[in-house]
Amino acid sequence: MTRPVAIVGAGPTGLMLACELGLQGIGAVVLERSPEQGRHSYAMGFHARTAELLDQRGLLDAxxxxxxxxxxxxxALFPLDMDQLDGPQPFTVAAPQRRVEQVLDERARELGVPIRRGHEVVGLTQDTDSVRLRVRSGSEEYDLTASYVVACDGGRSTVSELAGISSGGTPPTVSTLVADVTGFDTERDLVSMGLHPRGQFAAIMTEPGVLRIMATEFGADPASDAPVTLESVIDCVRRVTGAEIKVSEPRALYRIDDATRLAESYRSGRVFVAGDAAHAHYPMGGQAMDTGIQDAVNLGWKLAAQVQGWAPPELLDTYESERRPAGQRVCDNTRAQLALMVPPERVGPLREVLTGLLELPDVxxxxxxxxxxxxxxxxxDGDHPLVGTRLVDxxxxxxxxxxxxxxxxxxGRGLYLDLSGGTADTETAARWAHRVETHAAEPVGDAAADKILGVLVRPDxxxxxxxxxxxxxxxxETALARWFGQADHR
Ligand SMILES: Cc1cc2nc3c(=O)[nH]c(=O)nc-3n(C[C@H](O)[C@H](O)[C@H](O)COP(=O)(O)OP(=O)(O)OC[C@H]3O[C@@H](n4cnc5c(N)ncnc54)[C@H](O)[C@@H]3O)c2cc1C
Known part of the structure; x- marks a missing residue:
């Protein structure tokens, strides 16, 4: 039996994609190497756009x-004023990655997508019609054939390697020691984030009862593989800040660095890459989980359209043309943020300039x-300025x-919003009623001033x-056909 889609990896990206494909009624399967859901949360929360996307699917209420x-x-540690953000969710939701995975896992199963834990992909071959995966589960191995495979298998993606998708990037220049601890005294103003002449220090609650200590010492060997111990983290904090922190009971100790990597292509034949498998960067500002979830929401409906046989030509190609630049932007902005912090003796004037620029509302x-x-x-180029932007309340x-x-x-269907009070061409939109719902809505801001009659909105x-x-x-009509295929001629 050939599965329409096999998703490799049940992290936030793979699980979000499973939800999106499940919503569209696609018989996907998720293969996950780990026998159990991970207990450790790397990401500490998600930002406004991810909150909007989850809200679009009814998942934010969880x-x-x-x-x-x-x-x-x-x-780069310059405070940004969230009140300047338009939209219904001008905040970051402090949900640890583990909780995000739990919510998405439950929803994917509800939508009928099986998640096979303890199933590791160890081989891949593809031809023009399908992809064959070799899967190891315990002492057994079996083949699974799928029309499409999506590699959501994280930073050291085996699947992209097997599919011949290479990455380019930059080597590490700094490394950060991380300790998640449960033994700490919150009364003693530990929760902080700051830049010091010798490095950077942050202490942030990742979830109730868990404090993350992060210490970066500028000039330290970024490629060091010395074991990370609680003592080495405490020593590093002392060298960077001069302060003596009292923490104990480490739950996780590790090192991260700013090596940056972006897949040269997001597709090889019938194999796609998404999430950390496609882009990896320093977790500055915590944007990585968001980018993966956004990849999944972009790809899900397009892949579903392809599997269902109605995808217009080139629809699937827009996954790469839209999401690879987004991945590039995240890689660039995290590198830019670090460049505004290191080396400290050279960045002072640059930070002064940015302080002034940040007073400009547009900046x-x-x-x-x-x-x-x-x-x-x-x-x-040449599109109306609102085309491609997000539509939220x-x-x-x-x-x-x-x-x-x-x-x-x-x-998960498209929308045609009639903002005209009755003069928009809803008759044309109605010819795509099988894929696009028409609703009346009120124009806001520029849309009202520019007398926009209607907006066509993609499922994402x-x-x-x-x-x-x-x-x-x-x-x-041309726009409807470009994004939603043929009109219904019945
Ligand atoms: C210290 C640190 C702090 C971070 N902080 C943040 C933050 O605050 N905010 C943020 O957004 N991001 C943060 N991140 C990054 C975030 O954790 C990742 O971006 C996110 O986990 C990526 O999700 P993913 O689903 O793409 O990949 P992953 O979460 O890595 O999931 C990949 C899954 O694939 C499975 N897998 C791998 N190989 C195979 C195989 N061959 N067969 C089957 N399954 C396989 C793995 O077991 C894993 O479950 C942080 C990362 C680190 C290291």
Whole structure:
């Protein structure tokens, strides 16, 4: 039996993709090497764009209101004011990775996607029709054939290597010692983040009862493989800050570095890469889990369309043309942030300049858009400026009545929002009613000022087309066909 899609890896990326494919009714399967769900949380939370995407699928409610949210953010440790972020979720949700995986795992299973834990992919061959995976489970091995495979198998992706997808990048220049501890005294202002002449120090609660200590000593050997012990972390904090921290009961001790890597291609034949398998960078500002989840939401509906046989030509290619630049942006912005911190004796003037620039609202919003990914735009040159931007409540449009816009996207279908009060070409949109729902909505901001008649929205919540009174005949039809295939001729 040939599976339509095999997802390798049940981290946040693979599980989000499983949810997206399950929502579209695709018979996917997830293969995960570890016999059990991981207990350790690397990522400590997710940013505004991921919150919006989860809300679009009805998954944000699993986190809010119980999970704490942060109204603060930073770029190279310069505070960013989240009040300048438009949209319904101007905050970071402090949900540890383990919790995110739990929520996505449950949802994927509810949607009928099996997650085979303890199944490791050890081989891969592909031809023009399918991909054959060699899978090891305990002492057994078996073959699994799928029409498409998505490598969501993390930073040391075996699957991309087997598929011949190479990566380019930069070697490490700094390394950070990390200790997650449960023995600490919160009363003693431990929770902090700061730049010091000799390095960088952060102490952050990753989840109730767990404090993460991160210490980076500038000039230390970035390629060191000396074992990380609690003592070595405490010593490093002393050298960097001069302070003596009292922590004990380490849960996890490890080293991270700023080696940066981006896949040269996000696709090789029938194999795609997503998440850390496609991009790896220093976890500055915690953007990695977000980028993987956003890859999954971008790819899910397109791959589903391909499997269901209605994908317009080149739809699947837009995964790489849209998400590889997004991966590049994250790699670049994390490197830029480090370059604004190291070496400390040279970055002072640069930081002074940025302090001044951040007073300009456009600069501030641009950086917020980068680190939260709300600024991600998938438009092409010559498109209307709103094309490719995200559609969320209060940005471009607001749903009529009490229903938030996010609720309209929960089915995973496209949307045509009639913002005209009755003059938009809803008849044309109705010819795609099998894939695109039409709803009335109210224009907001520029959309109201520019008298936009309607917006066509993709299943991932990005605007595909903007209808205006100046449109030439047939442009809406062309846009619908470009993103949603043939009209229903019944
Ligand atoms: C110290 C540290 C702090 C971080 N902090 C943050 C943060 O604050 N915010 C943030 O967004 N990100 C952070 N990250 C990064 C974040 O953890 C990753 O981006 C995220 O886990 C990537 O998700 P993924 O699903 O792409 O890959 P992974 O989570 O790595 O999942 C890959 C899965 O594939 C499985 N697998 C691997 N090989 C195979 C195989 N051959 N067959 C079957 N299964 C396989 C693995 O067991 C694993 O479960 C941090 C990382 C580190 C190291």
């Amino acid at each position: 986190f809010l209101p119980e999970t704490p949210t942060w109204r603060g953010n930073h770029f 501030h919003r641009h950086l917020l858009g980068l680190v939260t990914a709300v600024g991600t735009r998938y438009g092409r 209060g940005v471009v449009a607001r749903a009529e009545g009490d229903t938030p816009l996010a609720h309209l996207t929960r089915s 919540g990005h605007i595909a087309h903007v209808s205006t009174a100046e449109d030439a005949p047939g442009v809406l």
